[in-house]
Amino acid sequence: MPGLLPVFRKELADHFSSKRFVILFVLVMISGIGAAYVAAQSIRDELRTANATTSVFLLLFTASNGNLPSFVSFIGFLGPLVGLALGFDAINGEQARGTLSRLLAQPIYRDSVINGKFLAGLTTIAVMLVCITLLAMGLGIPLVGRGPGADDLARLVLFLALSVIYVAFWMAAAIFLSIVFRQMATAALAGIALWIVCVFFVGMLAGQAADIVAPVGQNASAAALLRNQEAQLLFARISPTRLYSEATSTVMNPTKNMFGDLVLRSQVQGMVPGTLPIGQSLLLVWPQVAGLVALTCICFAVSYIRFMRQEIRA
Amino acid sequence: MAAIVTPQPGAAVGVEPAARSDRLAIETHGLRKQYGEFVAVDALDLAVREGEVFGLLGPNGAGKTTTILMLLGLTEPTAGTASVLGCDPTHDPLKVKRLVGYLPDNVGFYEDLTARENLLFTADLNSIPRAVARPRIDTLLERVGLGDVKDKRAGQFSRGMRQRLGIADVLVKDPRLVILDEPTIGLDPEGTRELLDLIRELSKEHGITVMLSSHLLDQVQRVCDEVGIFVKGQLVAAGPVARLGEQLLAGQPLVVEVQVAPEAHAAAAAALADVPGVESVAEEGGLLLVRSQADLRAEIARRLAPLGLLGLRTRGASLEDIYLRYFREH
Numbered sequence: 001m002p003g004l005l006p007v008f009r010k011e012l013a014d015h016f017s018s019k020r021f022v023i024l025f026v027l028v029m030i031s032g033i034g035a036a037y038v039a040a041q042s043i044r045d046e047l048r049t050a051n052a053t054t055s056v057f058l059l060l061f062t063a064s065n066g067n068l069p070s071f072v073s074f075i076g077f078l079g080p081l082v083g084l085a086l087g088f089d090a091i092n093g094e095q096a097r098g099t100l101s102r103l104l105a106q107p108i109y110r111d112s113v114i115n116g117k118f119l120a121g122l123t124t125i126a127v128m129l130v131c132i133t134l135l136a137m138g139l140g141i142p143l144v145g146r147g148p149g150a151d152d153l154a155r156l157v158l159f160l161a162l163s164v165i166y167v168a169f170w171m172a173a174a175i176f177l178s179i180v181f182r183q184m185a186t187a188a189l190a191g192i193a194l195w196i197v198c199v200f201f202v203g204m205l206a207g208q209a210a211d212i213v214a215p216v217g218q219n220a221s222a223a224a225l226l227r228n229q230e231a232q233l234l235f236a237r238i239s240p241t242r243l244y245s246e247a248t249s250t251v252m253n254p255t256k257n258m259f260g261d262l263v264l265r266s267q268v269q270g271m272v273p274g275t276l277p278i279g280q281s282l283l284l285v286w287p288q289v290a291g292l293v294a295l296t297c298i299c300f301a302v303s304y305i306r307f308m309r310q311e312i313r314a
Numbered sequence: 315m316a317a318i319v320t321p322q323p324g325a326a327v328g329v330e331p332a333a334r335s336d337r338l339a340i341e342t343h344g345l346r347k348q349y350g351e352f353v354a355v356d357a358l359d360l361a362v363r364e365g366e367v368f369g370l371l372g373p374n375g376a377g378k379t380t381t382i383l384m385l386l387g388l389t390e391p392t393a394g395t396a397s398v399l400g401c402d403p404t405h406d407p408l409k410v411k412r413l414v415g416y417l418p419d420n421v422g423f424y425e426d427l428t429a430r431e432n433l434l435f436t437a438d439l440n441s442i443p444r445a446v447a448r449p450r451i452d453t454l455l456e457r458v459g460l461g462d463v464k465d466k467r468a469g470q471f472s473r474g475m476r477q478r479l480g481i482a483d484v485l486v487k488d489p490r491l492v493i494l495d496e497p498t499i500g501l502d503p504e505g506t507r508e509l510l511d512l513i514r515e516l517s518k519e520h521g522i523t524v525m526l527s528s529h530l531l532d533q534v535q536r537v538c539d540e541v542g543i544f545v546k547g548q549l550v551a552a553g554p555v556a557r558l559g560e561q562l563l564a565g566q567p568l569v570v571e572v573q574v575a576p577e578a579h580a581a582a583a584a585a586l587a588d589v590p591g592v593e594s595v596a597e598e599g600g601l602l603l604v605r606s607q608a609d610l611r612a613e614i615a616r617r618l619a620p621l622g623l624l625g626l627r628t629r630g631a632s633l634e635d636i637y638l639r640y641f642r643e644h
């Protein structure tokens with residue numbers, strides 16, 4: 001495909017040398033390492049009480065002391081910002097600087113431009129997340145006094161793959177906004193609005209919406225309560241952030257075997273406390289993973305179509 | 315409209331500089347572009363010969379840029395066909411873009427890259443190996459007068475420098491045809507002169523066909539061999555500048571401007587009224603305007619010589635007059 005490689009190379013160089021990327025990298029790194037450090041501190045206490053089946057190493061990424069969110073929730077929270085920053089000026093920035101028409105007048109396919117940009121963004125995201133995870137790991141191992149086992153490593157790789165897809169979703173959304181809106185500032189603001197809605201509001205509104213669809217009174221039956229919870233989960237899962245947090249919290253925690261806050265006694269009665277093998281954890285979150293991948297693909301496909309049909313006229 | 319002539323075998327471009335070939339670089343038939351209800355370009359029949367400098371002249375919004383985008387395959391025509399260097403831009407845009415350099419209106423560069431890096435990126439996109447591209451880029455930057463600043467970031471460039479970098483960018487792919495959209499907009503007179511000289515040089519010394527669009531007449535008149543005038547999406551006239559006058563002013567009375575000493579005005583006006591064929595004599599800004607059907611300059615000169623004739627000139631010969639006159643009437 002002519003043009004894909006030059007565009008990819010240039011975009012990658014642009015990302016790594018941009019101030020925007022450096023700022024976000026430092027931000028995510030500080031919060032990630034901070035979270036891992038705090039987790040390592042609290043793990044020492046937990047080690048005394050935790051049962052032997054818990055994977056101590058992964059607690060580095062999932063535990064929090066209540067003040068600072070865990071590493072995993074930091075990525076869920078800040079990841080969208082990284083994705084938005086990498087994509088919000090992808091197309092309209094080229095238009096504003098007058099480089100798009102010059103670019104498209106070269107003998108390259110038009111899709112090379114958008115594909116090259118997307119692939120460069122994806123590579124940037126992957127490099128960034130792998131770096132920060134390894135940094136947090138390197139800091140955590142001496143503090144915890146235990147290295148990762150094979151299962152831990154496999155779970156970490158899964159977590160990284162999920163995180164790259166999740167951040168790529170936000171980048172694809174940002175690229176779409178950069179095609180729809182001519183102004184870079186408008187695209188950035190729209191992206192931030194979407195981020196706030198998905199990270200904060202969907203969770204809050206899901207409870208309200210569930211109460212309307214499946215109301216629960218003071219003396220509601222267990223069935224009604226369960227219906228309410230199912231409705232709430234359904235609404236909350238509109239947000240990719242929710243899908244991501246469910247998927248990663250399960251993948252990173254072998255003991256987690258169900259979602260939701262409400263658990264009936266009959267559900268846990270007779271349950272053998274233990275850990276799930278990685279395949280079973282993955283099976284549990286398969287719908288979430290498929291949803292995330294699908295959302296990312298849809299977002300990119302819509303951007304692609306919009307871009308291919310766009311008139312080049314300034 | 316230039317006639318379509320059968321291609322001459324062996325008429326190589328560039329071998330004989332300044333020689334005009336009879337082969338057509340650009341040819342369109344009934345080209346039309348419609349945006350919703352708005353017709354941007356209508357029934358365009360254009361013919362540009364290889365090796366010439368062709369000017370697309372017209373006010374803003376006349377359809378010049380749309381025409382250029384269709385020629386490059388950057389936008390699809392609603393109807394009609396185009397052929398650029400023998401290729402169809404709608405179906406084979408890549409082939410056209412390989413041969414054609416395009417300088418967009420209000421060209422921009424990646425501000426964080428240096429002038430040389432920007433051109434190297436263009437070379438990469440054209441699959442030109444770096445070993446070939448590097449010396450070519452250095453030569454081109456020297457030629458457009460940016461040799462000293464080639465390692466400076468393009469973000470620091472002035473408008474004129476960006477425009478010159480744009481010309482170098484267009485030439486990186488070694489094109490056979492270059493299309494320049496409003497190349498002199500926003501340039502100071504000195505920058506404009508330099509740019510026009512450069513365009514002239516491209517055409518005369520390197521045999522590159524040039525098509526440029528502008529709404530500024532004097533510039534088009536200075537560099538173009540042929541001109542096409544665009545109004546509201548239609549090509550109202552095309553041809554060499556001199557012939558364009560006849561075409562547009564056919565059937566219009568001829569106006570001769572006569573300049574005499576101010577004290578001799580009354581006598582001169584009386585003398586002119588006696589000349590056979592003169593339809594009217596009017597005064598405007600210290601000049602006497604003589605309207606007639608035929609060219610009476612010789613007779614006027616003979617009659618006014620004793621009264622102290624200072625100047626004599628037909629109005630409507632310059633492109634500007636043609637242009638202004640045309641727009642006043644439409």
